[in-house]
Amino acid sequence: MKRVVILGGGVGGTIVANLLARKVKDAHVTVVDRTGKHVYQPGFLYVAFGRMKPERLVRDERTLLHRRVKLVLGDAARVDAKAKEVILQDGDAIPYHYLVIATGAEIVPDGIPGHQAAHQFYSIHGALRLREALRSFPGGHIVVAIGGVPYKCPPAPAEAACLLDYHFAKLGRREKVRIHYLSPLGRVFPIESFSPKVQELFERKGVKYTTFFNVERVDPIAKVVHSLEGESIPFDLLILVPPHRGVAFAKASGLADAGGWIPTDKHTLEVKGHEGSIWALGDATDIPISKSGAAAHFEAKVVAKNVAARLRGQTPTARYGGRVFCFFDAGFRRASALRFDYGHSPPPMAVSRRWYLGKMLMNRLYWTLIPKARA
């Protein structure tokens, strides 16, 4: 019987495993995951604002997997592509016929000198620490900045700026807080067609913005953040998106570029140089699309189809067209939605109550619909 090994039990890896178990009955499907815990990362921001409890963001991976999928708790040390084996940190080797890498991205706060003076919402621990800082914030200058590109969920920091405005307005302390958003690009939002909408929101909410500000270092004593471009901005509370990189084993296996990202064909999602035997998806890859579950969800379906075709001895034909669908929470219970692919920028969508309800519904229905590949 053919063996498929999937590294990573996040949204992408879990969907691939469940689809394969359903589509191909005579294959062994194994997921290797470091912790056995599946984390709903879009909830981090809501934890930081005290609107979601952290326990709602975590489930046992086993409960999300099809009964025919084997779950191995382990940390991949390297892939031996020649021998077709994954070697775990404890020395165990797991052989495969087909390998899917869905190990995501790691945050590397240490990449920014002085980061200890900053907050972040890219982990449950970081979100809880930020929640406490926001609760006790007496007023002053809050700066939202980005410590490196690429980073997960490109809209998240701009959403954070909008939600800061909403949070302090609700508390009746908005006038005591100045919010300053530092964009790494020449505009306030990565996607050009949606940027004017975000700029208009910032202007309406009194969120100040500075463009072309890529954080180089933080001075924790003077409480100043400095940019690669040579500018400096003072803060009382700094929310800094940490730098990201691909996980270490990919580099140790000779599968990754300088940033740790895995060179992957953006349409077939095969790892370059290992076509027909290794696929990669989600944040782990170098494909030119946002690092987000909203992309991994669609990529996983393509990978599952193509691996299933190989298992049946057919030629894979599914192609990923760059499809992403995600929400933008604008605060005050209003949101917008972004739908785009490699060939199409997102069409302008209204900021409305309807999309906000869509986002809240996704926060609730994620566990039922997405990892189990029901949507």
Next chain:
Amino acid sequence: MIQESVAAARIVDARGSVCPGPLMALIGAVREQGVGDVIAVYSTDTGSRKDIPLWVQKAGHELVGTYDRGGYTEFVVRKKR
């Protein structure tokens, strides 16, 4: 504009990238490469023709050239600091 070709230490193929986009890919590469290295970025995003030269100038690097490659644009940038 300088037209002779310069050997790139790093090629960033950001064709088709809408989000986060070619400039973000370039900034990521500039952080990772050493001073003096040349980076080539391929882009199909029309906004790059404005964005990339503006950022390169603001960040104090050198735009070695902008080349129309038929269907996409190649930007060649030297990291200066």
